[in-house]
Amino acid sequence: MRIVALAGGIGGARFLRGLLAAVGPQDEITVIGNTGDDIHLYGLKVCPDLDTVMYTLGGGIHEEQGWGRADETWSIKAEMKEYGVGPEWFGLGDRDFATHLVRSQMLTAGYSLSQVTEALCVRWNPGVRLLPMSDDRVETHVRITDEQGTRAVHFQEYWVRLHAAVDAEAIIPVGADTAKPAPGVLEALAEADVILFPPSNPVVSIGTILAVPGIREAVAAAPAPVVGLSPIIGGAPVRGMADKVLAVVGVEATAEAVALNYGSDLIDGWLVDTADEGAVAAVEAAGIACRAVPLLMTDVEATAEMARAALALAEQVRK
Amino acid sequence: MRIVALAGGIGGARFLRGLLAAVGPQDEITVIGNTGDDIHLYGLKVCPDLDTVMYTLGGGIHEEQGWGRADETWSIKAEMKEYGVGPEWFGLGDRDFATHLVRSQMLTAGYSLSQVTEALCVRWNPGVRLLPMSDDRVETHVRITDEQGTRAVHFQEYWVRLHAAVDAEAIIPVGADTAKPAPGVLEALAEADVILFPPSNPVVSIGTILAVPGIREAVAAAPAPVVGLSPIIGGAPVRGMADKVLAVVGVEATAEAVALNYGSDLIDGWLVDTADEGAVAAVEAAGIACRAVPLLMTDVEATAEMARAALALAEQVRK
Numbered sequence: 001m002r003i004v005a006l007a008g009g010i011g012g013a014r015f016l017r018g019l020l021a022a023v024g025p026q027d028e029i030t031v032i033g034n035t036g037d038d039i040h041l042y043g044l045k046v047c048p049d050l051d052t053v054m055y056t057l058g059g060g061i062h063e064e065q066g067w068g069r070a071d072e073t074w075s076i077k078a079e080m081k082e083y084g085v086g087p088e089w090f091g092l093g094d095r096d097f098a099t100h101l102v103r104s105q106m107l108t109a110g111y112s113l114s115q116v117t118e119a120l121c122v123r124w125n126p127g128v129r130l131l132p133m134s135d136d137r138v139e140t141h142v143r144i145t146d147e148q149g150t151r152a153v154h155f156q157e158y159w160v161r162l163h164a165a166v167d168a169e170a171i172i173p174v175g176a177d178t179a180k181p182a183p184g185v186l187e188a189l190a191e192a193d194v195i196l197f198p199p200s201n202p203v204v205s206i207g208t209i210l211a212v213p214g215i216r217e218a219v220a221a222a223p224a225p226v227v228g229l230s231p232i233i234g235g236a237p238v239r240g241m242a243d244k245v246l247a248v249v250g251v252e253a254t255a256e257a258v259a260l261n262y263g264s265d266l267i268d269g270w271l272v273d274t275a276d277e278g279a280v281a282a283v284e285a286a287g288i289a290c291r292a293v294p295l296l297m298t299d300v301e302a303t304a305e306m307a308r309a310a311l312a313l314a315e316q317v318r319k
Numbered sequence: 320m321r322i323v324a325l326a327g328g329i330g331g332a333r334f335l336r337g338l339l340a341a342v343g344p345q346d347e348i349t350v351i352g353n354t355g356d357d358i359h360l361y362g363l364k365v366c367p368d369l370d371t372v373m374y375t376l377g378g379g380i381h382e383e384q385g386w387g388r389a390d391e392t393w394s395i396k397a398e399m400k401e402y403g404v405g406p407e408w409f410g411l412g413d414r415d416f417a418t419h420l421v422r423s424q425m426l427t428a429g430y431s432l433s434q435v436t437e438a439l440c441v442r443w444n445p446g447v448r449l450l451p452m453s454d455d456r457v458e459t460h461v462r463i464t465d466e467q468g469t470r471a472v473h474f475q476e477y478w479v480r481l482h483a484a485v486d487a488e489a490i491i492p493v494g495a496d497t498a499k500p501a502p503g504v505l506e507a508l509a510e511a512d513v514i515l516f517p518p519s520n521p522v523v524s525i526g527t528i529l530a531v532p533g534i535r536e537a538v539a540a541a542p543a544p545v546v547g548l549s550p551i552i553g554g555a556p557v558r559g560m561a562d563k564v565l566a567v568v569g570v571e572a573t574a575e576a577v578a579l580n581y582g583s584d585l586i587d588g589w590l591v592d593t594a595d596e597g598a599v600a601a602v603e604a605a606g607i608a609c610r611a612v613p614l615l616m617t618d619v620e621a622t623a624e625m626a627r628a629a630l631a632l633a634e635q636v637r638k
Binding site for chain 1: 361362363391392394395397398399401402403404412413414416417418420421423424427439442
């Protein structure tokens with residue numbers, strides 16, 4: 001079976017680990033990774049979501065933290081502080097830096113982000129084919145108003161430095177309108193047997209991927225059933241601050257509202273947590289098959305069970 | 320007193336530390352640093368000699384090793400090995416990487432190497448004004464013949480990877496012929512009260528600095544006395560492999576031959592080690608004042624004593 005999953009960072013990566021545990025060796029998983037939170041730091045190209053997927057599936061992730069490398073050292077960060085060179089609010093460990101150095105050197109040499117990602121994955125052997133959503137530069141910016149006035153800040157600054165504590169007024173995926181899907185993305189969607197939306201952020205992860213012209217259309221047109229998993233449980237994001245960015249696009253932070261926002265033209269099935277069983281009827285009324293199952297990714301087995309439920313629902317809605 | 324010193328890496332840096340201990344707070348030291356062994360690694364600009372001077376005088380050097388940072392960590396090197404990205408033979412620690420990241424980011428932003436060096440020195444506060452010999456790219460290459468045939472390799476590859484074990488056939492400071500002295504270099508030489516050649520490598524350190532058009536002429540024309548210290552003691556370099564590269568330019572590895580190679584049009588005074596007392600007469604016969612004093616930089620005080628001897632000789636030869 002050919003499974004295609006759209007994925008953001010931590011939540012997406014953890015779901016993919018469960019998915020890998022749920023499928024067999026004959027199944028092929030292609031991951032279309034969000035690159036909207038990529039950022040240039042110290043002259044290097046940093047791709048937090050791609051790296052989180054790569055490190056998580058490749059066994060190099062810092063488990064408790066969910067991002068960055070295990071057994072990390074922080075010498076460069078300490079040195080940057082001594083040099084007075086920022087940003088101080090973004091944590092890049094030494095091991096992580098190596099990835100950005102290799103990536104940046106390859107990009108400068110003329111390789112595309114897809115090619116670089118494939119090269120990095122030779123080492124990490126993540127068990128999936130990891131494709132960036134686009135080889136073109138897309139950077140999500142967030143419009144805010146604070147004591148410095150109204151301005152757009154990089155998503156990472158909003159998320160990591162400001163902890164989303166300032167109201168977001170708009171989410172702007174700069175460059176997305178002219179970006180092209182990376183090689184293989186549209187083909188993977190067209191040839192998929194199942195398409196999954198992991199419980200990633202519906203606005204700044206899945207939403208950004210869908211904002212690349214051609215990808216939303218390819219998902220909608222794909223013959224494969226499309227099944228998503230709610231990142232919202234009991235009216236709050238399981239992890240992260242999805243509610244903050246959902247508000248900007250006028251979507252309530254509920255399992256039901258997120259499903260309806262994707263809409264039945266995009267998704268065929270939707271999993272909500274058992275805590276949100278009350279949402280099932282409303283989602284189904286909108287033409288989206290819905291089941292309530294436990295959605296807490298407490299460990300790999302619990303996550304694999306979620307993946308199995310998603311694949312089972314996909315079979316039920318297959319035309 | 321305005322003192323100008325030309326300097327390579329480890330030997331030059333250690334001499335400068337002694338010089339700083341020998342002079343008073345009213346004395347101003349300008350160091351013209353060799354950049355011929357600069358190398359681009361992982362997309363970053365690495366300036367080994369400038370950094371060795373900066374770290375040594377700024378208290379950040381790895382004392383036993385003579386190069387690189389104290390309390391260094393090596394996470395990036397380990398990661399590069401996992402990625403299969405070389406060169407493995409060049410050791411860049413994590414703290415050291417931070418310097419190259421800051422430098423490279425500033426160079427990419429359009430600052431000159433002089434400006435970047437000045438900025439880095441704000442942190443290190445080396446107690447001298449450190450100028451690169453040139454803001455233009457100069458890279459010393461070495462022509463060798465081995466099982467791969469006759470070819471030119473970067474000086475660092477010759478020195479660090481091959482340990483100078485293959486005969487050097489030519490030393491080629493690529494780019495030196497069109498390089499311009501960095502801002503301040505010629506002015507410092509013209510206004511100097513004393514010019515010193517520390518016991519740095521006469522070919523690939525001092526020689527490369529002198530190969531930048533205008534610098535040799537400015538040293539020769541300077542009203543200040545020029546005094547050098549022999550890097551050769553008893554027919555062998557105190558440190559490093561100066562004999563290997565002296566052979567290429569047809570100069571014997573003796574304290575006397577190095578002095579005569581500089582010549583009386585360039586230097587006015589020369590210090591040899593007490594072990595080379597026999598060379599004094601021949602050097603003086605060539606029109607260069609010569610004294611034999613202990614030249615082993617065993618500690619800062621012994622080195623300061625060498626600096627005092629050099630300054631004293633400068634006074635004796637002052638016209």
